[in-house]
Structure formats: C-alpha cells, structure tokens
Amino acid sequence: MIKAGIIGSTGYAGGELVRLLLQRDDVEILWYGSKSYIDQKYASIYQNMFEIVDDSCLDDNIEALAEKVDVIFTATPQGFLASLMKEDILSKTKVIDLSADYRIKDVDIYEAWYKMEHKTPQFINEAVYGLPEINREEIKKARLIANPGCYPTCSFLSIYPLVKEGLIDPSTIIIDAKSGTSGAGRGAKVDSLYCEVNENIKAYGVGVHRHTPEIEEQLSYAAGKPVTISFTPHLVPMNRGILITAYGTLAKTASYEEVKAAYDKYYKNEYFVRVLEKDVVPQTKWVEGSNFVDVNFKIDPRTNRIIMMGAMDNLVKGAAGQAVQNMNIMFGLPENKGLKLIPMFP
Template identity: 50%
Template sequence: MSQIKVGIVGATGYAGAELVRLLAGHPAVSLTALTSQSYAGQAFWEVYPHLYRYVDMVTSELEPDRLAAECDVVFTALPHGHAVPVAREIKRRGKKFIDLGADFRFTGVDTYQQWYKVEHTGADLLDEAVYGLPELQREKIKGAWLVANPGCYPTGAILGLAPLLKAGLAEPDSIIIDAKSGVSGAGRGLSLNTHYCEVNENIKAYNVARHRHTPEIEQALAALAGRPVTVSFTPHLTPMSRGILCTIYARLHAGADAGSLYELYQRFYQGEPFVRLLPAGMLPGTKAVTGSNHCDIGLVYDPRTSRVVVVTAIDNLIKGAAGQAVQNMNIIFNLSESTGLAGPGMYP
C-alpha cells in the first residue's frame, strides 16, 4: 500500500503537535505539509524540540488549494470558525478531511452560533459530516470524507454514559457531569487564567452552566436515548498538564443493580481497542492514560440513591483530540484502528 499523504493545518498548537508526533511514527503515513500562522518558515523541531531528528519539516503558511492537491487527508486543528474554507477545497479535490475543531460537530448551525458566538459559513456541509466517535459511529466514519472529531470533555462524558442511554436505563434529566481537565486543554496561547501562578496549587470551576461542550454532549446523548437529554455539566481546571477525569452521576430506573450494570458495559464495549472497563472496585485516574489513546471507565452503583456513578479518564490531547483523529483516519483508510496508537501510556 502506498503511503497516505497527510497535511496538518494548525500544526503548532498542542493538539496539532500531538498529531505531528503520532503521525511521524505512523507506518502508513507520509507527512506532507505542516502549516502554522505563528511559526511559518521555521523548522518544526525549533518550535517543539522534543521532535528534533524525528520531524525535519519546515512549517508553511496555509494555502488550501495547494494543500488539497498534495495530500490525501488533511487535519485541521484551528480555532472555531476557521475550518470551513479548507473543507470546501478538500471536498472540491475529492480528498478526506478531519477537523479537530467544533465547526462540523453539530447537526444544525443554530446551536453552534448560539454557543460559539460565530457565524457558521458552512451549513451546506453539515449533512455530510460524521461525528467522529469511533465507538459509536464506526460504520459511518468508514465512508466519510468529512469527520468532525469530538471535543475532549464530550469524549469522556459520552463514552461514560453511552451504554446507559442506549439501554434506556438512565433518567435523561438526572445527569450531572463533573469534569476536571489539565491546563493543555486551554491551548498554547497566553492567558492570565493559565498563568503558572494562577493554576499552580489551585483548582477552580469555570464556565459553569455555559461551557460550549454542553450542547455537543447533549446532542450525542439524545441520539443514543432517542429523546432529548439535558445535562448539568461543570468543568474544572486542575494544576496538571494533561488529562480529563469525568465523574458522572445518573439516576436509574427501577431494577438496576451493580452486576447487571457491569455486564451492560462489558457487552457494549466488547472488542473496543481503546476503551478499558476496569475491574469492579477499581476506578480510573488520569495518570494511567497519559500519553495513550485509552478511555478508562469505572462504575459504582449506589442503591441508597438509585444512582450510578461512572468515572472516565482520558488524555485530553490523545483520545480527546489527536489520537482519536488518527483513529478516525485509520478507519477511513481501512487500517487497523490501533495503527500508530498501540500500547499503554506513560507512568508516572
């Protein structure tokens, strides 16, 4: 098989850099173009020295027509509102496109514009986009040219809740998602909120009741449940570089018990290469998934409150971004999903 020619737009952000790192070691990939608005003309390893002698490419400015002509698949890791022009050129050339941003995650423009406060200029493309959560959309991803990579918080939340919603066991208006993220989730740009002295030895909630990932979570859960789902979602910033821990609470309909819940999750995720249902009594931690494409899941049923507590852990830059994007690429090109992604993470 010939090498897949890959271009990455926004390669010098944290998610873009992880894409570069993963794809530089991918046996079926040839990195063809790396674009950067801030570092155009610089060698990539000058921006990210850990890739010295691994990636010798020089970053360039974005030229969508040239990028689409030279590449088989293009990844975009851009701020919201910037992916549509690239997508149009990719479609015109008949190539594949995987967007790590939010521009194609929603089924309609109204929700996007309400939560992101940006006019959507690609409404005509939304029907062609597939939400790229492989555990739920694998068959659709296979035939897609446009894949919308899920957000990091939604990945952890949706994978934690999917078996319950699909089986109709959870009350759709009872769901509470308490999530905590490392600082890399805020991106590489300078901000007072992510300044060392603000973050170190501190944990705080932010964007309470108004985080942009809320409607993305609700849209995916509603599709599973077959009815509207409303969640209470509260994210927190924690003093660690990477990782997301979601602690999810849901009230269950009568008849549930710990054993049947565990069996439900076992069946639902049987054979999934990157979802690890932990043994009963063991709960996930972010350190165990750092640097990996795994989502670890643990659950506890509380008969006193008729609630299940589901805990998930992912690396926000891998399964929450770049790793999942590579997993989607592997599916599109009929490769094993674990190609370039196999193995555990780093510890400690």
C-alpha cells in the same frame, strides 16, 4: 503511503498529531501548517523534534494542500475550517477537523454557543461525528470527519451504555469534569500561567461551556429523545488528562451485574475502552500518553443514583489520537495501528 498535511501543527493537538504520525512508516507528513510560524523550522518551535523534523512551517492554504495529500488534519480554532471549506477540497482529499465546526448538526445551536456565524452549513449534515465506538461504519465512508471534543468523548463513553439501555433517567444527568491545562491550548493566556494554575483548582464555563450542546446532542441520539444535562468543567494543575464523574438517577433497580453487562455489551470488543474491575476507579495517570479510555461505575442504593466515571488523555483520545483512529478507519487500516501506546507511568 498515506500523504498527510496538518494545519495548526504548532498547537498542542497539532503537535501531538505530529508525534503520533511520525512513528509510522506508512504515513508521510508533507505539510506542517502554522499561520503564526510561517517559514520557521518546526523543530525550533517544538525542540523535542530536533533532528527528527527538518521541515519549516507553511501557511494555511488548504486549497494548495488538498492538491498534495490524501488527508488533511485541521487542528485550528473554531470557525477556521467552516470559513474555507469547499466541495473542490473534499473532491480531492479527506478532511479530519479537530474543531467544533461540524460536530453539532443544528447550525442555530452552534451559532448560539460559539457566538459566530457558520459560513458553510451545507457540509454539516455530511460530516460524520468521529467517535469510532459509535459511528465506525459511517466513518469508513466519510470524506469529512468532525473529530469529537475531549470532554464530550470522555463524558459520552462513560455514560452511553446506561442511556442506550434505559438504565438511567437521562434528564437527571450531572457531569463534573476536570482537565489538565493543555486542554486550554498553547496560546498565551493569563488564566493558564503557572502561578495562576499551580496549587489551584477552579470551575470555569459554568452553565455555558461550549461542549455542553455536543454532549447533549450525542446523548439525545442514544436516548432517542432530547436530553438536557448539567455540565461543569474544572481546571486542575496537571499537563494532561481528563476525569469525568457523572451522576444519574436509576430508571429502575439494577444490580452490579446488570449494569456491568450493559458496559460489556458495548465495549467488550472495543480496543480503546477499558471497563475496569469492580470498585476500581479510573485515574488519569493510568491512561496518560495513550488512546485508552478507562470507565467504571458505582451504584448508590441509598440515593437510587449511579456514579459513572471515566478517565483519558485529552490530547490523545481527546484529540490527536482519536483523529488518527478515524484516519485508520477511513483508509481501511487496523483501527489501533500506530496507537498501541502503553500509558506512561509515573
């Protein structure tokens, strides 16, 4: 039995972690942490948990939690874990962090984009970027996982094979991304109000979105050289889902079969990455509520460019599902245990 604790359990990602972990008979949640709702019944905050969860919310005392559990999930704002992390915590338990605190290896870049001082940079190099399709072997041995961001996960998996195989010029990559409103979190914000979001679509974080350096860093590892991209996210009026449409110039003439072979080389044996059939475009509806990422591509010979596409659920593969996938790997369990979720439709 894996004993787990969640700090930030009342946000959307934390709530999704609870939903996923409660379905398992090999995991026990001992700590529903929430600084905003201490001593309140968890089911009073998420009524869908009525008569399922009887526990009340506890505080965010990560040191006390480390004494009780085998793994801690931190679904918290940027800077929270970095301000509290100690060697003593990691000596007692594993930590899977859903924030950006340990994703970016260059602390100066982190501080520049997130506008805050990193309090514990000594743990950055140890933290493993928790994208199982790329870093599976490192995850197996890790104490600290930096769970990837939602946009970076979908963007990277859509583009990675072509950058890795040198089929596109990485300096030409442009990423157009769209996300449902749950990606903005559960906090009350004017921009997330129903009347602001419904019947509307808008770009945000144009040229300055904080996921940009994360995507660039991971693509740079794949390319073997620094990569700079243009990344623009958009907010769309739906609850869940991310759709990526990325563009890049072909480094050489390539046929459909050559490009498809590149995707198959990296994803043929990946349970959660589905390379779609020719001319089938990814849709968020086909992955909703699941840990799958659907990817595909289209060659445009007229412009010598290729369009790379991906769709996934931002709360599952983009956050909680990927965190559980990482937990499975860390504890030597089947990677898809508890994650064989069939996408919901309609």
